[in-house]
Amino acid sequence: MKRILLGAIGALAMGATAASAGTLADVKARGSLVCIVNSGFVGFASTDKDGKWQGYDVDYCKATAAAVLGDPSKVKYKPATGKTRFTILNSGEGDVLWRNTTWTFVRDVDVKLAFQGVNYYDGQGFMVNKKLGVKSAKDLDGASVCIQTGTTTELNLADYFRVNKIKYEPVPTENNEESRRNILAGRCDVYTTDASGLAATRATFKDPENWVILPEIISKEPLGPVTRHGDDNWSDIIRWVKNAILAAEELGITQANVEAMAAKAGNNPEINRLLGTEGDLGGMLGLDKRWAVNAIKAVGNFGEIFERNIGTKTPVGLERGLNALWTDGGLQYTPPFR
């Protein structure tokens, strides 16, 4: 008891950082990665019929676990709502946040989070029923708007309507499903959230052809992984796992051919460095030489993750759009592996 009390006082005195030994050491000692995900978001995080987690963000959790621990199944998922996610991360109850989280100034600087890049570029849009005859978001004067609380969309909406001097009535909801019920029941005229979310929601309607997504995209929503302030080694790992997945697509490495390409050094020195057949990038991160091979083998490259979870062949049906590689006119771009 006394020891606990002293420890508590000590922890408070040191500024109450929960994990002081470094997250990487903690994760290795624990033998599992605690990954904070959405408690349910179509295409990004959900459970399948065996209770296994699946989705775009979940695949990144698996890739991280594969890179750090060599096994994509060694993940403990920690579902969080929009309001609880940062508290859970900052209290040390989770190691990394892969949960469609928008990178903003205040979150980065004031909430003491460390954003590690962007794994999905999104933007906020509006969806209305066709029979309202609305052609543009500027026609929405006096509309009631379904919106999730605790998100950047809430703030963007207030900004946008203030700038355009139009009035609206917010209908706050806790999650996507609640908004979906509300707009179907006519309790709000408009549903606003990230365009990916709108498309995913519309795909679940019985009459998707009767709903339009308005042309205005009113915000930038760069979604990406988040770690705690002050653990630079761990932040590097998360950032470069994300980059490795992206580089794999640029370099034509897939889930299927990664083992063959990693078997021996090839002609492309960047591939060799990424897959650990040349140099020791993994060692610099404090990881195994085959960190990137393990990650890619677990979930595939960026394009594969995208198409498997949210691409045009899935019910969510999203185009690559901004998330195409920079060589294809998109924004996805990784710093070089050298």
Add this chain to the structure above:
Amino acid sequence: MSDASTTESYAPGTHPDLPPPLLESGAIYWVRKNLLSSWTNIGLTIAGVYALWLIVPPFYDWAFADAVFTAADRSECQSLGDGACWAFIQERFTIFIYGFYPEAERWRTIVTFALLFVAIGPLLFDNFPHRGKAMLFSLSYPFIAAWLLLGGFGLTPVGTDEFGGMLLNLIVGITGITFSLPIGIVLALGRASQLPAVRIICISFIEFIRGVPLITLLFLASTMLSYFLPPGTSFDLLMRVLIMVTLFASGYLAEVVRGGLQAIPRGQYEAADSMGLKYWQSMRLIVLPQALKISIPGIVNTFIGLFKDTTLVIIIGLFDMLGMGRSSLADAKWAGLSSEVYISIAVFFFLFCFAMSRYSLYLERKLETGHRI
């Protein structure tokens, strides 16, 4: 002139009872008396029947007539029928029940659940066969259950983060109910104590618990605790939840029991004292049996509330039945079937809560002594 063949004569007091007049008995009488006794009631009856007619047939069509029971995904469901898509619930039924509990080990949860009935039988019914010996089993049940669920000592260990679904609701609910009652009684007695130290501790505890929402306590337990524990200490999340839920329920129960204690007339305490009973004797033999009996509805009320509050664990990232339902709803193959999920979960909670309230009625009838205090 009298007709002897139709009119029999009876000695006074031997005439057999005749059936009541047709309009004063049976279904017609019941309808007239209960539904059509005045113009207001006729109006209300018509309104009620109309409301039922509006609600019941469409619901029946949706839930049964047009419902789809087997399909591979939502779009197939919708092409097969306009009603509910129970195929989704059917596919997800096992994870709603067991959560992430490993499939090969699920028999253990079933054994635990079956043993639960053996264990609570002697506690709930006094005509249980071999009640004395069975009671010993009941006392050891929490340990047996913990061993079966967590593993170790010959069983494969299962982490508490793999608990989920209905299993989690039941674990949290039953643990809370079992441990909060004794703690609550002790707190209630402490609050009525003559000793200032005991009284002040009990009052501050109860008032703190009652002044703070359960969500806050759970959130505190899940995220704030790690700020206060030494780095590297890990304290099982489910354990923290169980402790918080138990403390929360005992704070409320203490007040319910205190209400019962106050309803006992002064004379009962004095009678116990005058017989030379010590404090615990007089409580155990005279006061508590009467106080608890009149507190039954309040106690069961708290239990039912506690059981429904177990769904709040989703706030701190544990997946109870409702949480499993929500994360399943986000599966792109099935997304959008929330009515089916929420209705199934409501049915499950109704069954448990209804059973609890029926048992409390049974207990009240059994303990009815005929004189009210």
